[in-house]
Amino acid sequence: MSAPSVPYIRQTAGARAARAASRSRGYGSDRRPGWVTYLLLAVSILVFVSPIYYAFLLASSDSATIAQNPIPSLIPDGNFLANAGKVLNADINFWKALTNSVIVAVVTSVSVVLFSTLAGFSFAKLNFRGRRGLLLFVIATTAVPTQLGIVPLFIVMAELGWLGKLVAVIVPGLVTAFGVFWMTQYLESALPYELIEAARVDGASMIRTFTSIALPAARPAAVMLGLFAFVGSWTNFFWPFIVLGSTNPTLPVALQLLQASYFKDLSLIMAGVVLSAIPLLVLFVVAGRQLVAGIMAGAVKG
Amino acid sequence: MATSTTQSRAGRRLPDSPRTPRRVGFSQKLSRWDVKVSPYLYISPFFILFGLTGLFPLAYTAYVSVYDWHLLGGQGDFVGFENFAFVFQEPNFWKGLRNTFSIFLLSTIPQLMVAIVLAALLDANLRAKTFWRMGVLVPYVIAPVAVSLIFGKIFADQSGLANSILGTFGVEPIRWHGSVLPSHMAVATMVNFRWTGYNTLILLAAMQAVPRELYEAAVIDGATRLRQFFSITIPQIRPTLIFVVITSTIGGLQIFDEPRLFDQIGQGGPGRQWMTVTMYIYELGFGNQKSFGRAAAVAWVLFLIILAVGLLNFWLTQRIASDATPQARKSRRKKVKR
Numbered sequence: 001m002s003a004p005s006v007p008y009i010r011q012t013a014g015a016r017a018a019r020a021a022s023r024s025r026g027y028g029s030d031r032r033p034g035w036v037t038y039l040l041l042a043v044s045i046l047v048f049v050s051p052i053y054y055a056f057l058l059a060s061s062d063s064a065t066i067a068q069n070p071i072p073s074l075i076p077d078g079n080f081l082a083n084a085g086k087v088l089n090a091d092i093n094f095w096k097a098l099t100n101s102v103i104v105a106v107v108t109s110v111s112v113v114l115f116s117t118l119a120g121f122s123f124a125k126l127n128f129r130g131r132r133g134l135l136l137f138v139i140a141t142t143a144v145p146t147q148l149g150i151v152p153l154f155i156v157m158a159e160l161g162w163l164g165k166l167v168a169v170i171v172p173g174l175v176t177a178f179g180v181f182w183m184t185q186y187l188e189s190a191l192p193y194e195l196i197e198a199a200r201v202d203g204a205s206m207i208r209t210f211t212s213i214a215l216p217a218a219r220p221a222a223v224m225l226g227l228f229a230f231v232g233s234w235t236n237f238f239w240p241f242i243v244l245g246s247t248n249p250t251l252p253v254a255l256q257l258l259q260a261s262y263f264k265d266l267s268l269i270m271a272g273v274v275l276s277a278i279p280l281l282v283l284f285v286v287a288g289r290q291l292v293a294g295i296m297a298g299a300v301k302g
Numbered sequence: 303m304a305t306s307t308t309q310s311r312a313g314r315r316l317p318d319s320p321r322t323p324r325r326v327g328f329s330q331k332l333s334r335w336d337v338k339v340s341p342y343l344y345i346s347p348f349f350i351l352f353g354l355t356g357l358f359p360l361a362y363t364a365y366v367s368v369y370d371w372h373l374l375g376g377q378g379d380f381v382g383f384e385n386f387a388f389v390f391q392e393p394n395f396w397k398g399l400r401n402t403f404s405i406f407l408l409s410t411i412p413q414l415m416v417a418i419v420l421a422a423l424l425d426a427n428l429r430a431k432t433f434w435r436m437g438v439l440v441p442y443v444i445a446p447v448a449v450s451l452i453f454g455k456i457f458a459d460q461s462g463l464a465n466s467i468l469g470t471f472g473v474e475p476i477r478w479h480g481s482v483l484p485s486h487m488a489v490a491t492m493v494n495f496r497w498t499g500y501n502t503l504i505l506l507a508a509m510q511a512v513p514r515e516l517y518e519a520a521v522i523d524g525a526t527r528l529r530q531f532f533s534i535t536i537p538q539i540r541p542t543l544i545f546v547v548i549t550s551t552i553g554g555l556q557i558f559d560e561p562r563l564f565d566q567i568g569q570g571g572p573g574r575q576w577m578t579v580t581m582y583i584y585e586l587g588f589g590n591q592k593s594f595g596r597a598a599a600v601a602w603v604l605f606l607i608i609l610a611v612g613l614l615n616f617w618l619t620q621r622i623a624s625d626a627t628p629q630a631r632k633s634r635r636k637k638v639k640r
Contacts, residue, residue: 033426041423044416045437048499052444054463055452070466115351118344128341134349141352145552145608147580148601149359151366151587151594156359172355175348205333206340235445237559238580242588252447252559259451260566266455273448280443288436295507 052277059083059270066266083271092261093247094272097254098279100166101234104250108173109229113222115175120183121214125196126206135184141177150242157243168243169250173233179225186221187214224294227287234280251276360605366598373592385599389586395600397574398582399607401486405561405578406554408490409497414550416494417501422531424502425509435506438499446559449492454564457488479565485576492560497553501546508542509535536622544619551615555608556580579604 058066060076060083088094122128123135153172162168191214199209215222237252244250246257258272284291367385370378389395424434441449456463457478465475478488512535520530536543558580562568569585570577577585579600587597 033423033428037423037426037428041420041428041434041437044420045434045440048438048441048495051449051452051456051495052440054456055448058455067461070461070463071470115347119348122341122344126341126344128338131341134345138348141356143548143552143612144356144360145556145605146356146360147556148583148605148608149356149363150583151598151601152359152362153355154587155362155366155594171351174355175351177348177352177356180345180348206336210344231443235443235447237445237447242584252445255445255447255451256563259563269451270455273451277444277448281440284436284440284443288439289432292432292435292439292503295503296510 055270055273055277056080058267059274061267063265063267079267080271080274083267084275087258087268087272087275090258090262090268092254092257093249094254094258094275097249097251100244100248101251102279104166104169104173104240105230105233107170108233109226111174112176112179112229113226116179116183116225117187117215117218117222118210119180120185120187120218121191121210123180123184124187125191125193125214138177138180138184142181144177146172147238150239153239154242163243164245164248166244166248169236169240172239173229173236176229179229182225183218183221187218190221191217220290220294223287223290227283227291227294230283231280363598363601363605366594367602369595371594371598373588373594378595381595385593385595386603389596389600389603394574394577394582395579398570398577398579401482401561401570401574401576402555402557402578402580404483404486405489405493405557405576406551408486409493409557410547410550410554412490413494413498414501414546417498417546418505420498420502421505421509422535424506425535435503438502440499441496442500444496446492446496447563449496450560450563453488453492453495453560457491479571480575482575485564485571489557489561489564489576493554493557497550501550504546505539505542508539512538540620544616547615547619548612551612552608555604555611558584 054072057072057074057076060078060080061072062077062079062083065077066072119138123131123138157163157168160168162171195213195217196209199213204212235252236250237256240250241253241256244253246253249257255269255272255276259269262268368380368382370381370384372378420438424431424438428434457465459465459475459477459479462478464478469475476484478484516534516538517530520534525533557578561570561576561578562581562584564576565571568581570581583597583600583604585591586600587594
């Protein structure tokens, strides 16, 4: 039993190595790129990061210093913690906004991943009447700007008595057409039919097949979808701004309130900006590698 | 109730099938029912939730737009196309439309051009790949509200960073908030800041999937890097290119966060120099007028515009990307079939 499987493994491992080697080569040569490439990349990343660092510089300063010298020194002053403390204790519910943002982002991203994987599994691997048409419909709706339905959506939320409540932000974010499309694409190639058939022969129910075969296979794409959904919900402003109001804000809404009430004290506003960005920056540093790997995996498979 | 349905369904099917003389056990019936119903069960959460929160509101917008409907008063009389007629003769609507298109073009075009170049650079055999890839994505995790607060300060008319730096070179301060074009450029910069890296990674992902043999063949044929880029890379990543262009169009024409927070008041400047259509929708519905009917009318018009520009972009992208060698076209046709 083990004897024939050894060369098989060796063969596939060899093929994979060859593929990886050819993939890592740039434009048909395995030469590493010259310093110009690195210089251009370094400059672009500097451009991308410097506004964030500038915000941090202002947040570590105080308004008097900023007023005197519009071009700040590149070394931060020591006032960041003091400014951050003021923001947290300001009368704009910053702590509440932080909690709200965490709740909304966690609930919506878990739900988007779960429902997208369920639907993706169904579209990619199960046979049912109307599958093609329904999938086409999903793809078409990724191009529909849902933001434009805000007026009726607001009327519905008002009828339900959800205005000012988090549920008004959570429910419209529970599913995305992009998520379904993404998981369908991924599972189509990442999940072999043989595995599903084996599970069925072993007597597994559909839902059992989903949880023990499809869900683990979907992991790389699911991580990426989850992160995108998390970032999307964390940074969303328009809809929470309309339905939540100032008493029960999410972070972007709180930032807007901060600007409206402290617009003269720039270092406080920037401290709020930095504070609101820290959780996502940390998440990005922790999971960024997976995020980037997920984007690549999705594209290679899709 | 579920069981009775099963039995009747399975019972109806059984006589049809001549190859099942055996009595079929309950678990087998259950399994058959499981296979039939599960797919629909799994896709239903998406369709129910998306229908309620995505499609229904969009359709309902058309209904609201032909009524006299107020934030506080609720549904009023049927007014036909009066709401549309009203907004079409409002100078602010046209201003918003002009601003939206101007900001959209100033952001999407440079953004995608830079993104495609960056993606090509990242597609090389770099050292510390993940570092570079993650680096370009950093701005994406900063909320648009935060981005606009940062850039609002950078582009402040007096004592802003941009003008101060220009001042050291002896350039006159630019009225980033006061004038039309500079304010559009400032807002477009915010959009570019946040989305260039995101689009770069999406395009890079597509480039990674291009078979390397194509490049090897091109090298043997003596094609330069530039030639390889235009004759292989661009045609090969066409589906992703279309995806990126369409999503940028949808996002760009709905822009709200960045211009809204470019100053404290949030009306797009005293002369509405940078007020976009979505800001106008907000103002009509939730601002002074509180007229849902008029807001819905503008939303519906914007939807049609986005649809039209999206289709135009689709057509354009297809044309640009199909400007390629016959071989590339053939291989692409294969891909589409797949």
